[in-house]
Amino acid sequence: MADLQDQMKQAVAQAATEQIQSGMVVGLGSGSTAALMIQALGAKLQRGELTDITGVTTSFQGEVLAAELGIPLQSLNAVDRIDLAIDGADEVDPSFQLIKGGGACHVQEKLVAVRAKRFVVVVDSTKLVDTLNLGFLLPVEVLPGAWRQVQGQLREMGGDAQLRMAVKKAGPVVTDQGNLVLDVKFAGGIGNPEALEKDINNLPGVLENGLFVNLTDQVLVGEITGGVAGVRDLPKR
């Protein structure tokens, strides 16, 4: 399965780079699928198929990778526009609402997605769901000094919030901004993503949550058909 999933990610990452044109300012997402897209973009630049690209990264991961590949980068503050942003997602529902933040990068990812004239999401078919949050937990970035308070307030809203713990490091995951992440489960899933996104962000101490509502222009889905990886342009419902 891992190999098939890699093939789906590779196919969709490659397909998304076809939308990048010379002269564009491009938002570069985070996670394993976005990393494949950044690699494909770097290869196109090296082959001279694209020129005059400016990347705006959404994480330390993307910044290091893009720099290694020689992709010119600018900060969000330095650019006057973002023409196109391409990023992965953890869950995608039929109306293109997303859960993101599996890599704890959703603060910068949302800043870039909101700014982009066009936001394209690249996922493998395992990410498609009917209802958000039945499978993947909703990430919420919180100030370190407020995590217990926010955890309690999320509980009052019906969410079971657990502090995300690090791997190969004692203690919690610390985000690129120096904050912590609560992963939240709402029983029965998220029925109204638009309202919940606002309600969670209204809690003092919350930097941003991983609900991406009404931001996505296109979802490209990598899938395996007849043993071969292909890409489907998901119709919006």
Ligand code: 5RP
């Ligand atoms: C990181 C993200 C990623 O885009 C999301 O977790 C998907 O990652 P992957 O492509 O590795 O499945 O939101 O914060």
